[in-house]
Amino acid sequence: MATTVSSVAEICAAARRASRQLATIDTRTKDAALNAIAAALIERSEEILQANARDMEVGREAGLTDALLDRLLLDSSRIASIAQAARDVAALPDPVGEVVDGRRLPNGLQMRKVRVPLGVVAVVYEARPNVTIDAAALCLKSGNAIVLRGSSSAFHSNAVLAAIAAQAAEQAGLPEGCVSLVAGGGREELGELATQTDTVDLIVPRGGEGLKEALSAVATVPVIYAASGNCHVYVDVAADVEMARQITLNSKVQRPGVCNAAETLLLHEAIAPRALPLIAQDLIDAGVTLRVDERGRALAGALLGSLEVATEQDWETEYLSLTIAVKVVDDLDEAVEHIARYGSGHSEAIVTGDLAAAQSFQLLVDAACVYVNASTRFTDGGELGMGAEIGNSTQKLHARGPIGLRELCATKYLIEGDGHIRG
Amino acid sequence: MATTVSSVAEICAAARRASRQLATIDTRTKDAALNAIAAALIERSEEILQANARDMEVGREAGLTDALLDRLLLDSSRIASIAQAARDVAALPDPVGEVVDGRRLPNGLQMRKVRVPLGVVAVVYEARPNVTIDAAALCLKSGNAIVLRGSSSAFHSNAVLAAIAAQAAEQAGLPEGCVSLVAGGGREELGELATQTDTVDLIVPRGGEGLKEALSAVATVPVIYAASGNCHVYVDVAADVEMARQITLNSKVQRPGVCNAAETLLLHEAIAPRALPLIAQDLIDAGVTLRVDERGRALAGALLGSLEVATEQDWETEYLSLTIAVKVVDDLDEAVEHIARYGSGHSEAIVTGDLAAAQSFQLLVDAACVYVNASTRFTDGGELGMGAEIGNSTQKLHARGPIGLRELCATKYLIEGDGHIRG
Numbered sequence: 130m131a132t133t134v135s136s137v138a139e140i141c142a143a144a145r146r147a148s149r150q151l152a153t154i155d156t157r158t159k160d161a162a163l164n165a166i167a168a169a170l171i172e173r174s175e176e177i178l179q180a181n182a183r184d185m186e187v188g189r190e191a192g193l194t195d196a197l198l199d200r201l202l203l204d205s206s207r208i209a210s211i212a213q214a215a216r217d218v219a220a221l222p223d224p225v226g227e228v229v230d231g232r233r234l235p236n237g238l239q240m241r242k243v244r245v246p247l248g249v250v251a252v253v254y255e256a257r258p259n260v261t262i263d264a265a266a267l268c269l270k271s272g273n274a275i276v277l278r279g280s281s282s283a284f285h286s287n288a289v290l291a292a293i294a295a296q297a298a299e300q301a302g303l304p305e306g307c308v309s310l311v312a313g314g315g316r317e318e319l320g321e322l323a324t325q326t327d328t329v330d331l332i333v334p335r336g337g338e339g340l341k342e343a344l345s346a347v348a349t350v351p352v353i354y355a356a357s358g359n360c361h362v363y364v365d366v367a368a369d370v371e372m373a374r375q376i377t378l379n380s381k382v383q384r385p386g387v388c389n390a391a392e393t394l395l396l397h398e399a400i401a402p403r404a405l406p407l408i409a410q411d412l413i414d415a416g417v418t419l420r421v422d423e424r425g426r427a428l429a430g431a432l433l434g435s436l437e438v439a440t441e442q443d444w445e446t447e448y449l450s451l452t453i454a455v456k457v458v459d460d461l462d463e464a465v466e467h468i469a470r471y472g473s474g475h476s477e478a479i480v481t482g483d484l485a486a487a488q489s490f491q492l493l494v495d496a497a498c499v500y501v502n503a504s505t506r507f508t509d510g511g512e513l514g515m516g517a518e519i520g521n522s523t524q525k526l527h528a529r530g531p532i533g534l535r536e537l538c539a540t541k542y543l544i545e546g547d548g549h550i551r552g
Numbered sequence: 553m554a555t556t557v558s559s560v561a562e563i564c565a566a567a568r569r570a571s572r573q574l575a576t577i578d579t580r581t582k583d584a585a586l587n588a589i590a591a592a593l594i595e596r597s598e599e600i601l602q603a604n605a606r607d608m609e610v611g612r613e614a615g616l617t618d619a620l621l622d623r624l625l626l627d628s629s630r631i632a633s634i635a636q637a638a639r640d641v642a643a644l645p646d647p648v649g650e651v652v653d654g655r656r657l658p659n660g661l662q663m664r665k666v667r668v669p670l671g672v673v674a675v676v677y678e679a680r681p682n683v684t685i686d687a688a689a690l691c692l693k694s695g696n697a698i699v700l701r702g703s704s705s706a707f708h709s710n711a712v713l714a715a716i717a718a719q720a721a722e723q724a725g726l727p728e729g730c731v732s733l734v735a736g737g738g739r740e741e742l743g744e745l746a747t748q749t750d751t752v753d754l755i756v757p758r759g760g761e762g763l764k765e766a767l768s769a770v771a772t773v774p775v776i777y778a779a780s781g782n783c784h785v786y787v788d789v790a791a792d793v794e795m796a797r798q799i800t801l802n803s804k805v806q807r808p809g810v811c812n813a814a815e816t817l818l819l820h821e822a823i824a825p826r827a828l829p830l831i832a833q834d835l836i837d838a839g840v841t842l843r844v845d846e847r848g849r850a851l852a853g854a855l856l857g858s859l860e861v862a863t864e865q866d867w868e869t870e871y872l873s874l875t876i877a878v879k880v881v882d883d884l885d886e887a888v889e890h891i892a893r894y895g896s897g898h899s900e901a902i903v904t905g906d907l908a909a910a911q912s913f914q915l916l917v918d919a920a921c922v923y924v925n926a927s928t929r930f931t932d933g934g935e936l937g938m939g940a941e942i943g944n945s946t947q948k949l950h951a952r953g954p955i956g957l958r959e960l961c962a963t964k965y966l967i968e969g970d971g972h973i974r975g
Contacts, residue, residue, distance in 0.1 A: 152915075232937055247948055331948075331949065369971070383973070500967050501967070502969045514657050526949065541919060542931075544923050544936075548799065551806055
């Protein structure tokens with residue numbers, strides 16, 4: 130594969146050339162290419178499994194944890210899921226060419242603002258090999274060439290997956306260089322990739338804080354950082370307590386290791402005496418450790434012995450595990466202040482039956498997703514009707530919230546006249 | 553004024569506090585504040601003129617060029633224009649709260665994506681004092697607090713203008729700290745401002761390449777760089793020659809010092825023998841120097857002696873003056889290739905009567921604004937119906953083209969349920 134012998138700069142330059150053609154290719158051809166990738170993954174499963182077995186063996190020898198090995202592992206059912214994900218992206222609407230604004234100007238000029246591909250998107254990711262195909266499918270569908278840089282622990286798996294995707298895409302009519310994988314998984318390649326300002330339009334990191342820090346130290350190419358989520362559920366005085374129990378439990382335990390899980394529960398002081406013992410019992414039953422402030426502990430009754438003491442640090446912590454911080458607040462204003470101070474702008478929920486409280490919360494809380502009477506766990510491109518996502522942004526510029534196909538696009542203005550000149 | 557004694561960090565922190573209130577303020581109050589600023593500028597003209605006289609005196613002593621002194625100068629007619637610009641922004645639609653997307657999801661959740669202010673916008677600018685008010689009006693209207701950092705040569709003028717704006721805005725009900733000016737105009741303050749990641753959401757530089765370079769070397773806060781424009785007019789084989797003459801002349805000479813002026817003329821080889829002598833004569837009559845490639849010079853006839861020789865460097869140059877590069881190309885593809893290689897992605901125009909050529913040019917040219925049969929000079933927020941602009945972006949992320957009120961906003965998702973939890 131050319132993808133394993135070229136330099137990072139060469140790979141990116143080839144991707145840039147491919148991107149110019151890709152931007153002009155119609156939806157039908159792109160969809161056919163994604164379906165061809167899916168078919169090729171199934172057809173060539175044996176190659177994938179063999180490459181993955183090599184990575185697993187190296188990983189075991191290197192002493193990777195069971196959790197990491199599980200993330201690395203591919204089997205035929207996982208390959209089938211990866212192929213299905215590519216088909217699902219093919220079925221989504223094409224963002225390229227969407228007219229997002231337009232009008233006839235007073236001087237008669239016709240103006241349209243249309244979505245166009247960004248160009249070349251680099252995706253930097255850690256162990257999970259499925260990202261190779263997920264990211265490639267999203268980038269190709271949005272008309273972008275993709276440069277992948279996976280981790281060295283998954284190198285053999287990623288190399289085969291990327292090669293299959295590139296070959297199937299090219300056979301289906303997409304340009305050479307539209308999918309490529311950077312050979313090394315080291316910091317040097319990361320630094321090289323992150324400074325290809327002439328050829329790379331965007332880098333999306335998919336990984337932990339270490340990856341983000343390494344990238345932000347060197348990147349001159351624009352980066353959209355996937356989010357950390359210090360998310361809150363606020364139970365208002367006018368909440369339905371049963372609803373508050375279910376939303377809190379779901380926000381915390383349905384999948385605690387992800388960025389849209391709740392990390393802190395805030396309770397209005399007037400509802401806390403009723404709600405706190407019930408919610409705490411639900412959480413304890415689900416195996417959650419509660420770190421509770423003084424006012425909360427005073428209301429815990431028989432549960433007091435099961436509660437830990439919350440400190441300042443708990444308000445700042447994204448546990449990503451079965452732990453939750455709990456605080457009793459005077460009112461909605463204090464809840465909003467707490468969220469403004471400690472939240473990461475990801476997903477914030479209020480449980481209330483009071484319209485004014487709901488409206489205030491929506492207006493005052495500045496986050497990518499603000500929920501009324503729903504779990505924070507819905508912050509997800511699929512759940513919000515955007516289809517698949519390549520990550521979730523808590524930054525304010527360009528993309529905030531799920532990064533789907535539209536967020537992988539730029540816009541351009543098309544302006545048509547009849548000899549118009551400016552006076 | 554507090555604005556002249558606080559540290560950069562303190563000013564930005566105060567702006568952050570103001571921004572939280574500003575985000576909740578209704579359109580009527582914001583518009584009244586902008587109109588109050590306009591009225592105060594007129595009422596307090598004498599103070600402004602006195603401060604400006606001090607800057608002019610210091611500038612003359614420091615040996616500023618006449619051009620720079622003219623940019624610095626305020627008189628009552630210029631103050632009236634500045635006040636009118638603030639009223640014009642007040643009359644524009646409020647972007648905050650605009651619903652840009654929304655649907656009822658299959659599970660019954662109601663989702664809306666709405667525009668919200670970015671928060672705190674810092675504007676870094678050079679001599680022209682009118683930017684103080686223009687930028688403040690755009691930021692306040694879009695619900696953002698603004699931190700201004702002007703040049704030291706305009707310090708007294710900027711300080712009075714910012715103080716008048718801040719006082720008038722606060723008296724009209726906007727929060728304290730919504731408009732402030734950083735005291736020093738030095739590189740140190742720039743570096744401090746550009747690294748306030750906790751309190752500043754965006755920096756917009758308004759100035760030359762030197763300012764951009766100084767900023768990009770130190771900024772950790774997101775920056776939208778205003779554009780340099782290496783813009784092209786391509787005269788297709790199917791162009792109306794009279795139209796091509798007018799559009800080329802207008803694109804080059806109507807205001808040659810700005811980023812949307814044309815810098816290179818490309819002519820299809822089949823129309824060049826007819827079109828080139830006529831267009832060249834128009835340009836020469838308007839005082840333009842032409843730097844022409846070999847094929848073009850061979851067609852120049854009697855004008856040959858008036859033409860200069862184009863070199864590779866001319867294709868790359870943004871003259872910003874009465875000079876234009878001219879090249880004869882084989883066909884539309886070569887024109888598109890030339891633009892891809894040398895263009896800066898700002899404004900590109902084709903003159904043609906052929907539909908297929910127009911469509912190809914629009915599809916293949918990747919730029920903020922792509923024109924068919926119209927002058928490149930229309931790339932301007934006012935001309936495109938967006939109202940005033942704070943600059944013009946050639947970057948692809950967040951804002952491409954004029955940066956108006958909408959581009960000074962982020963979005964958030966508001967999601968409402970009835971106890972929805974994720975299964």
